Amino acid sequence: MTRIGCIGCGNMGGAILAGLADRFDGTHAFCGCDRAPERMRPLEEKGVVAMANALDVAKDASLIVLAVKPYQAVGVLKEIRPALAPDKVLVSVVAGMSRETLCEASGGKCPVVRCMPNTPALVGEGVFALCFDDASLSSGIKSELLAVFGSLGLCLTLPESQFIAFSALIGAGPAYVFEMMQGLVQAGVTLGFTHQQSRQMIAALFAGSARMAKQIAAPLMQLRDDVCSPGGLTIAGVNHLDRAGLIGILVDAVLASEARGREMEQ
Ligand SMILES: NC(=O)c1ccc[n+]([C@@H]2O[C@H](COP(=O)([O-])OP(=O)(O)OC[C@H]3O[C@@H](n4cnc5c(N)ncnc54)[C@H](OP(=O)(O)O)[C@@H]3O)[C@@H](O)[C@H]2O)c1
Incomplete structure (x- = not known):
């Protein structure tokens, strides 16, 4: 044993x-x-x-x-x-x-x-x-x-x-995810949901989306586009994220963390 x-x-x-x-x-x-x-x-x-x-x-x-x-x-x-x-x-x-x-x-x-x-x-x-x-x-x-x-x-x-x-990427990853969750929880509160409702809904949103990303082989961009009806409300939000450069921000965040990790190990 x-x-x-x-x-x-x-x-x-x-x-x-x-x-x-x-x-x-x-x-x-x-x-x-x-x-x-x-x-x-x-x-x-x-x-x-x-x-x-x-x-x-x-x-x-x-x-x-x-x-x-x-x-x-x-x-x-x-x-x-x-x-x-x-x-x-x-x-x-x-x-x-x-x-x-x-x-x-x-x-x-x-x-x-x-x-x-x-x-x-x-x-x-x-x-x-x-x-x-x-x-x-x-x-x-x-x-x-x-x-x-x-x-x-x-x-x-x-x-x-x-x-x-x-x-x-992964050790620090939960901090990135919790930060994104916090932004969405705040958005929910801004729209009139209670903190508790908003947090519960956002946690379920991340868990469900993560399960889809794991179980469905389609590219993530396709999963994203599937939510965006032409002329609808989702594409309006996604356009805003794209103009702000969210993907580039995430890549830069991980690269900054990696650079700091190298510095710390010297
Ligand atoms: N927490 C995380 O998310 C995470 C993620 C990745 C890696 N790690 C690594 O995991 C390690 C532990 O982190 P942690 O967050 O679990 O720290 P922690 O909660 O402080 O746990 C460490 C425990 O070990 C005890 N301890 C220290 N020396 C001991 C000894 N000689 N004999 C018996 N017990 C002793 C400490 O007691 P005292 O408090 O009295 O010193 C403390 O209770 C760290 O090296 C960290 O880098 C942690």
Whole structure:
């Protein structure tokens, strides 16, 4: 039985562990630790064993998820080093921490996988990038990791060289989407809907449109044009968006984010 352990069960670690405990109940064993015991309680109700510290998690688990803040990560890796071994695998969700730094801090004692989730992982609908650049990873481990993280959303394998691009597009993506949603919620309120009605309708609008984009193979522009009756009200709104250059603005936003990501990694 695979034993999955998570060090740091805050927002992201807690959501990953809770999601996995729900999905792999009975087939995998789970443990975790957090400095705040109250963060472990809801996980314990799902059968996760609360460990006293990071070293105990690393001793117990074969798949160790590192989900502490970036400034805490190196210290934790040094602490768990004695428990690491080639038959274990370390999966780090720590943003912006390179595989080289992770390997160095963990003493090169086990294979290291970088994983980048986005915030919808908190509700079980994330997009995850997994970096399998470590040559010591077996194909069995890779398949297992794809199955584990794939159960929490869409899971892609990417080389580390594409992690900044992924972060700018998908890691940052929820911020772009929430900003667009906010604009439409405000429009709804301006037109006389309550905040609550407007927010509920806009959330359903995005969820339904996203499902169409996923299920119908037609180009997005065709899906857009299908809504625009000749001389109708939708084309009047779409013309306004086109004059404002919304698509160019979105492309530039992602490129600015990617440029900042490169700057930060230097
Ligand atoms: N949240 C996101 O949307 C998101 C998205 C992508 C990547 N990430 C990455 O995920 C990581 C965690 O982020 P988060 O938002 O989940 O942070 P968080 O809510 O602060 O969770 C981290 C938890 O780890 C605990 N911790 C720190 N050192 C520990 C140790 N030695 N032993 C046990 N527990 C320890 C922290 O306790 P204290 O508070 O007492 O320090 C905290 O409860 C970060 O590296 C971040 O870059 C997060």
